Amino acid sequence: MLKKLVIFGVGLIGGSVALALKKQANAPLCVGVGRNKANLEQALALHIIDEAATDIAAALQDADMVLIAAPVAQTKSILQSIQPHLNQQTVITDAGSTKTDIVAIAKAVLGAQASQFIGGHPIAGAEKSGPSAAMADLYHGKNVVLTPTNDNSQENVNLVRQLWQTCGANVLEMSAEKHDGIFATVSHLPHLLAFALVEDIASRDNADELFQFAASGFRDFTRIAGSSPEMWRDISFANKAALLDEITSYEQALSSLKQSLKNNDADALQAAFKRASDARNQWAKDKKLSN
Numbered sequence: 577m578l579k580k581l582v583i584f585g586v587g588l589i590g591g592s593v594a595l596a597l598k599k600q601a602n603a604p605l606c607v608g609v610g611r612n613k614a615n616l617e618q619a620l621a622l623h624i625i626d627e628a629a630t631d632i633a634a635a636l637q638d639a640d641m642v643l644i645a646a647p648v649a650q651t652k653s654i655l656q657s658i659q660p661h662l663n664q665q666t667v668i669t670d671a672g673s674t675k676t677d678i679v680a681i682a683k684a685v686l687g688a689q690a691s692q693f694i695g696g697h698p699i700a701g702a703e704k705s706g707p708s709a710a711m712a713d714l715y716h717g718k719n720v721v722l723t724p725t726n727d728n729s730q731e732n733v734n735l736v737r738q739l740w741q742t743c744g745a746n747v748l749e750m751s752a753e754k755h756d757g758i759f760a761t762v763s764h765l766p767h768l769l770a771f772a773l774v775e776d777i778a779s780r781d782n783a784d785e786l787f788q789f790a791a792s793g794f795r796d797f798t799r800i801a802g803s804s805p806e807m808w809r810d811i812s813f814a815n816k817a818a819l820l821d822e823i824t825s826y827e828q829a830l831s832s833l834k835q836s837l838k839n840n841d842a843d844a845l846q847a848a849f850k851r852a853s854d855a856r857n858q859w860a861k862d863k864k865l866s867n
Contacts, residue, residue, distance in 0.1 A: 578604045578739065582635050582642045584654050585610055586619040588701060589671045590645030591710025594624050596743035599712055607635050610646070619707040633661040641735065644670040649810035651678055655685040655693075662686070668693045669736045673759060673807075674814040675723045675752035694736045695723040695752060697759070698745060705804050716744035723752040760818035765826060767808050768819070770801040 581597065583590040586608040594606040608625035609632065610616050616628035629635035636642070636658065644654050651670060658668065668686075672678050675695045682693040700718040720740040724733045737747045750758075777786050812819060836844040 577602065578640050578735070580605045580607065580639045580641075581739075582607045582609060582629075582639045583625065584642065584644045585646030585650075586615060586625055586707055586710075587645065587705050588709040588711075588714070589698065590643060591619060591622075591624045591707050592700075592712065592714035593643060593645070593671075593739070593743055594619075595710050595712035596715060597739075598623075600742060604640070607639075609635050611650075615707055619710075622707055622710075624707055624710055632657050636661045636663070636666065639666050641739065642666060642668045643739075644668070644672070647804075647807045647810045648672040648674055648678065648814050652681045652685060655682060659686055659689065662689055662692070664689075664692070666692060667732045667735050669696045669722075669739070671696055671698055672814075673697055673763065673811045675721075675755045677814045679723060679725065679752045691727040691729070692732065694728050694733055696736060696740070697721045697723075697755065698740065700745075701803075705807075713744065715740065718745050720745040720747050721755055722747060722749045723755055724749060725752075756815050756818050760815050760822045764811055764815055764819050765822040767800050767803065768812065768823070769826070770798045771808070774798050774801040 578597075581594070581604045583594060583606060586594065590608075594608075597603050597606065605627070606625045607627045607629050608616050608619050609629050616625075619625045620628050642658060644651055646654060651672060655668075662668075668682070670678055670693075672695075675697060679693075679695050682695075683690040686693060698715055698718065698720045700714050722733065722736060722740075733749075740747050777783055780786065833845065833848060835841075836848070
């Protein structure tokens with residue numbers, strides 16, 4: 577049973593885990609660690625965490641699990657700070673959007689203790705960040721992907737699985753490589769496209785006028801461009817190879833549409849739109865989405 581959880585990064589992701597656990601009868605002690613003192617003080621004031629720690633050795637004492645919920649670029653330095661104080665009973669997991677790089681970093685930094693690290697990625701979030709954005713029900717019905725390796729014990733994998741299930745999530749397992757390929761397609765590329773469109777419009781001389789007339793279609797397409805620039809910068813570089821492949825694939829699809837327009841090929845354009853519309857509507861139906 578989880579009695580003490582140390583969370584590095586008590587924002588939307590880490591804070592929501594703590595709030596979900598606090599709803600349980602035997603809630604663990606949640607200790608927050610972070611680089612931003614004001615955020616930790618806010619998390620304490622909002623009763624998201626029970627303690628805020630600056631001494632990592634003290635924070636890790638008797639810890640059953642460490643959850644790294646900071647931007648992925650910080651994972652290496654966090655693991656380096658943990659390693660000297662890590663005991664054999666403490667399981668480490670993360671909530672990063674890329675996994676191949678994180679698993680490799682864990683092996684490099686932790687050495688033999690890398691068997692205590694199990695990669696994780698909750699498929700949930702929002703455009704807001706910080707402790708005030710945390711929600712106890714953020715993970716209800718959402719998927720969480722774990723990427724265990726052959727070095728991990730089933731007992732430790734089960735402990736991480738139970739953490740997310742307690743938060744209301746559905747837990748799946750796959751390799752880190754498969755994870756990164758999938759999420760480059762359905763998450764990382766869409767974010768990059770949304771950022772690119774807003775950046776393009778914002779850089780134009782008549783940007784104010786263009787934004788004035790932007791309506792629901794623009795809002796829906798660009799919603800994710802309101803996400804954390806730091807976090808998505810880190811994710812883009814962490815999953816660079818797979819993301820570059822997806823950009824190339826998207827460029828080819830866009831080039832095909834462009835050629836149909838140039839050729840006044842209405843049938844080809846409509847056929848492409850129909851395939852996309854049917855696929856999107858089927859996905860929404862399967863997911864039981866409203867649109």
